[in-house]
Amino acid sequence: MTKVSELLAAKRCLSVELWPPRSEEAARRLRASLARLERLRPDFASITYGAGGSTRDRTHELVVAIQHEWGMTAMAHVACAGHRREELVEILERYRAAGVENVLALRGDPPLWSGERPPAGALRHASELVELAREVGDFCVAVAVHPEVHPESSDPEADRRLQAEKLRRADLGITQMFFRVEEYLRLVEDLSSRGVTRPVVPGVMPVVNARSLLKMAALSGTSVPASLAQRVEAVEDRPEEVRRVGVEVATELCAKLLAEGVPGLHFFTMNQLGVTEEVCDNLGLLPRGR
Numbered sequence: 001m002t003k004v005s006e007l008l009a010a011k012r013c014l015s016v017e018l019w020p021p022r023s024e025e026a027a028r029r030l031r032a033s034l035a036r037l038e039r040l041r042p043d044f045a046s047i048t049y050g051a052g053g054s055t056r057d058r059t060h061e062l063v064v065a066i067q068h069e070w071g072m073t074a075m076a077h078v079a080c081a082g083h084r085r086e087e088l089v090e091i092l093e094r095y096r097a098a099g100v101e102n103v104l105a106l107r108g109d110p111p112l113w114s115g116e117r118p119p120a121g122a123l124r125h126a127s128e129l130v131e132l133a134r135e136v137g138d139f140c141v142a143v144a145v146h147p148e149v150h151p152e153s154s155d156p157e158a159d160r161r162l163q164a165e166k167l168r169r170a171d172l173g174i175t176q177m178f179f180r181v182e183e184y185l186r187l188v189e190d191l192s193s194r195g196v197t198r199p200v201v202p203g204v205m206p207v208v209n210a211r212s213l214l215k216m217a218a219l220s221g222t223s224v225p226a227s228l229a230q231r232v233e234a235v236e237d238r239p240e241e242v243r244r245v246g247v248e249v250a251t252e253l254c255a256k257l258l259a260e261g262v263p264g265l266h267f268f269t270m271n272q273l274g275v276t277e278e279v280c281d282n283l284g285l286l287p288r289g290r
């Protein structure tokens with residue numbers, strides 16, 4: 001078993017984000033897609049979590065399957081929103097018992113408490129979950145970082161300070177998606193000027209669908225360059241063309257990031273591993289040896 005922080009210290013890593021399937025049909029498609037991992041050979045796979053616990057068991061099952069059936073290093077996303085502290089302890093203890101060594105400590109996206117008031121003692125920010133994970137086990141703890149500032153924050157300086165404090169307590173950061181390499185470079189420079197030099201792995205989302213691009217960008221506070229929006233909108237009724245543009249744009253972005261010496265590339269695959277494989281192929285990252 002392996003800690004992602006140790007992998008990053010040894011080499012540049014390639015990683016993928018997967019979603020736990022919502023139906024039998026989605027599970028079947030995911031299993032077929034996972035066969036591609038033989039070629040892609042990511043250094044680790046992270047598995048998303050529905051804030052409030054909506055995917056609690058499915059996330060756990062996929063994390064354990066990735067680690068034990070597929071023999072790959074897994075990172076479990078855990079979101080504190082909507083959970084009591086005791087529930088989070090239980091979730092983390094279950095991972096510890098299953099031999100999972102990596103967690104991505106998140107707050108989660110709204111609705112955070114579905115209209116209820118958070119109970120006394122509930123964790124409000126991801127940084128508190130980092131502390132809790134440290135108390136529960138010897139985990140490698142990753143956190144989300146936001147190159148374009150978190151969308152709820154009205155004070156960019158305060159947001160950057162809070163992100164730096166959170167990352168200082170963690171082992172690594174994985175960024176929100178972005179489309180301009182400058183956004184990533186500015187974030188890393190800013191963190192380093194605050195004395196935080198933990199590895200920050202850029203999160204890359206190859207566009208596969210015009211509507212979901214705009215929806216996810218709005219939710220995450222990511223600005224979509226007008227040229228990209230126009231290219232995607234011009235072909236939005238032709239999925240194969242959208243995918244071609246998505247692969248091209250992601251390849252260009254990754255090539256620039258690699259030239260800047262990033263510690264790794266983390267792909268938001270939306271369970272479409274073929275797209276990530278194409279991007280990696282274009283970059284000469286396939287086939288990969290262990």
Ligand SMILES: Cc1cc2nc3c(=O)[nH]c(=O)nc-3n(C[C@H](O)[C@H](O)[C@H](O)COP(=O)(O)OP(=O)(O)OC[C@H]3O[C@@H](n4cnc5c(N)ncnc54)[C@H](O)[C@@H]3O)c2cc1C
Nearest residue numbers: 048049051077106107108109125126144150153159175176
């Ligand atoms: C790589 C990656 C993976 C993700 N995976 C998931 C997933 O699986 N499931 C999911 O639900 N969401 C996921 N998200 C989305 C994430 O939950 C949202 O971006 C969420 O809105 C913020 O999460 P955070 O962990 O960055 O929160 P936080 O670090 O808690 O920040 C949230 C807001 O609170 C502010 N803040 C932080 N600390 C303090 C403080 N001490 N005092 C006052 N304000 C504070 C910040 O400035 C920010 O505006 C992911 C995001 C990324 C980048």
